[in-house]
Amino acid sequence: MTDKAQTLILEGIPVSPGLAEGAIHLQHTLLGPIDTPEPVGQGGVEEEFSRLDAATASISNDLLALATRVEKEIDTRLSGVFEAHQLMANDPSLREELRREIAENLISAGSAVKTVFLRWEKRFLLMESQIARDKSDDMHDVAIRLRNALAGITVHPLDRIPHGCVLAVSRLLPSDTVFLASRSIAAVLLEHGSVASHAALFAREMGLPCISKLPNLLSTASNGAWALVDADTGTVTFHPREQQKEIFRKKVEDKERSYAYARERAAIPATTKDGITVSVLANVCCNEDTKKAMLNGAKGVGLYRMEQAYLGCVMPPGTDELLNEMRWTLEAAKGRPVIVRLLDIGADKPLPFIRFLAESNPSLGRRGIRLLREYPELLKTHLRAVLELSREFDVRVLVPMVTLPEDVAVVKKCLTELGAELDISPLPRLGAMIETPAAALSARKLAPHVDFLSFGTNDLTQYAFAADRENAAVEQYFDDASDVIFRLMQATHEDVPEMPLSVCGELAGRPEHIPRLLQCGIRTLSVAPALVPMVKEAIRKSTCGKPANKRG
Template identity: 35%
Template structure:
């Protein structure tokens, strides 16, 4: 840790100071959680004693920790045994990962309620990161909120975790018996016990892991009674550590619990496990050998050699990074990949980042230190905000940060020396590392971090590399050279595959290659079923380049142009001229015989724009998104309508409104569109439709249908809103499945309502790109499938293998099933039978 100036911690609330020795609780008085002080409060708002990031906040609202940029971590715990109140009497004002200023309110509490229902109102402020400190007020003093209480000496905490090498041992899973999970007291007991062992020890809850010697890390797991936990350890006394800690967990870590279950013995080393599960980031499969990859630590000097010299060094690093990113853009295989590195270039010019770095330079810091401090602090903030999109931006920011840092330090980016048939294992890969992988040697990769929608996943799909993410952390303990089978389609890594599995997988891959070659060769053929029913297959695109690519692969038009590609990953809004020029260029390429469906701006709390101020929202997926945001800022919508209307006449123009849930939203948007068309002198309005992605719109499709020209169903959002499951949630992603009968029933009712009024229906969500779903979508009466560009030949070939009457039969069958898994299985059986009887269409 970097040595810095002493840090003063301010009083988080008003009251009377007490020494920890006087606290009637052996865990706090014994300083098992950490040293600090106690306040008997006279105020009812807990405030931040230092500036930093909220590193944990308990669901019950009674405890919160703040970590500053130097690693000083302070835990505040309101009252004794207040976890038993289940959140009653507490109102958290911040969330985990949020950056807070000193003095900022963190939690409001009802002192009368807490005093009546808990053992005590005494509130603890503890320095849990272990730095020494000096008390600035005597015991018994009356303090006001915001007064200095402690002077901490950062950088002097001695204890570090011993990360001994070796295979990790894992306990068998056990069920947590504590009524309120591992809150501060039992977590402290567990961490204290773990510190008694030399082994590196982790506590695992599903895909989350915590350093077992860190109280705050354990509390951040947010465990509850009944959670399934595992303990892992690596080192000389790993076996003894697991036995002792599992017994401690079973006994309640010092709390009274129901009769403990039998103590479980540690299982065999990780290499004897047979299967690890994650989330599919890129489909496919591979058999190869484990190669663990990690970036070496960089040696960064804090002190600079003079502000002018360090500014010049930073400028050189930024310029060289911009040139390297431009080269990656030029080399990119498609527009999606190019956009990723264009976004990285934008980060190099981000004014807030540069301002933070320059402030450090002014304070005498080195260029490397200044840039690293700015990027790491911002990336950490993004990661902790509970927002999937911002978490992905954090990975991009970390990637850009490392690129510039190496250039400043003069470190050459060397390609990894990889063996043949490598399956890479990493805590996280960056977009830059992924883009530079040698696909002649790398067969796939597995990461602990990342998500199915991350830039790394997009690049993996572009490279054709199977990949899974969200795998338990103990994958990092696999030995190099170990033979494994990666089945990314199922999100599985088989650690002990048998020969039959490998041969079966290889045969399936060979068949897929041959099928793909045939599909591309026949891409120009129409998507018409064997009994003559035509389905329009169009493309989901976000650039002119993707439109051009879609036409070479047999696309019959654009079913979804994501207009936000013009707005995202930049620091200023696109000019009206740039917007109009882009839409017109795309329309000209398509020509007057093809549809162009432009979706208006689909951004909001979950997809923020740097230059459109938006309030943070507790649940951005239920907040100001899509048409809601645009109607709140009508000039934004007017400007976009004017730009889209400039392309009228070049293609069959359609405009589509996202996130419509009320008929009044459609009426307001149509009125604005009509005004703008009139001002431009257009005699004919383009077709206007809405996305069906909110259950209320699907259920009211018969009411909407007379007022629209078409519907397009966004199955991604429709699924997560129907099932109340975040589609990016690492533990729910596999259940947030668009094959669920409830989603299919909403599609069926939408189609029925639309056809009753003579309107067509498309599906532009991910479900349309799944060959397995094509029969049921056709059977439900969907008229258009708008799909991911590379999959156009596959979807068209699938349509040609089908019979409309059979599709209608299988659709009726699956609507009566109970779960998505049953639907998938029924469609797999149907697909197998169809492929066996379908004739091969010659080109």
């Protein structure tokens, strides 16, 4: 760009939605100290071991403090990221490799950290799954913390970024993103970073507009240039003309006005223009989610994710522990319907107390109900807790990763036996997640065993297109708004027209697709708590056509 007044538009991938404007602040590096290997004598090895142990202990304390802060200020679920970082820093095999690097090559602890962590990062980057690749960011984050601790560096590179700026940087690590929570900035622009990365999750929870995959960002943008950031579409305009600023600011005003209007009407039922009332529920996994959802007008909880109660446990939680966790999480929804999804975990997310066999393709392996059928005591404990909860809450049970009718028949049989044992009647209603084409096309065979069906459109898309949603190499095949997905939903509705149908995947939270969902017979949508008001407004502007029949 030769003329600083010249307008330039770059297009990237929306990571965290929102509209913002401000002056660009270029941050060319967030890396820790870059050094050449520092030799040490044979007699200095033990000293370097001690320095490494002290630095590890120091960052462990920092990471646990950061996890506590994230839990209080941002989101309970995301605090686990820094708990995982703390476990990484103290991993015995990693510690042994670091000590071996120091002893065998007679280099400083800082040099060993640089070498060994880079080696581990490369291992993750060479893996196919995007989840594994994103782990390299976590390793890099821990490495920088450890190297800075060894070098005595305490000032973060982002400590002096200007108030209200648009930060332009190559990539963000999780701790960088959390650091921004205490800095008032307008938006973030990235050259690299996936939608599923931890940094992306933090940005969304913080409501920080963010665009990634902006080509040649740091060499194209100029420091101090004014930028209009449309993270809803993934477009950033540098050096905008006055007319472009006016149009953008009008868009901001319209969006704020629309949301304020929707928020005012959040408690009103969502009824279509042709008189059909649609239930809008919320996807939750913690107490704060449920509170926010109820304040935003959700009719209940459409998807309660139980995984948080299991991840990181050395021993499986018992009935009382699960019951207390569910009571706490769902407290704000008492008196309203709550749908508890059974444990949806698999070989790609192992539990410490279950010995997993290596699977070449975890996405096609033991997930959800497949795992629970293999470990019936895990299923029984889970169902006992849900049944006890049903004494106090209007509970429904949702079975994940259903493929065969037997998948739900097993749960129904177990639920019936435990209900008789605990003297609980009536039993909670039972539903099946439709996440595979086989389940969608087997609706008639599933119907005798269930009271409702819920489409998980994220996984349904993954399996319909044979495209791992975490694999960036095939992301062009992953289209959850494709005709293919709507045809599967429509076929399900036509096969079981009396069956109540819902959608709890991300597709349910996108207003532009709600009319078509309703036309497929969907009468319940479950979305993120913050999206409830806007989804209800979108329903009010839509028509369903012929009403879908209800059962139960």
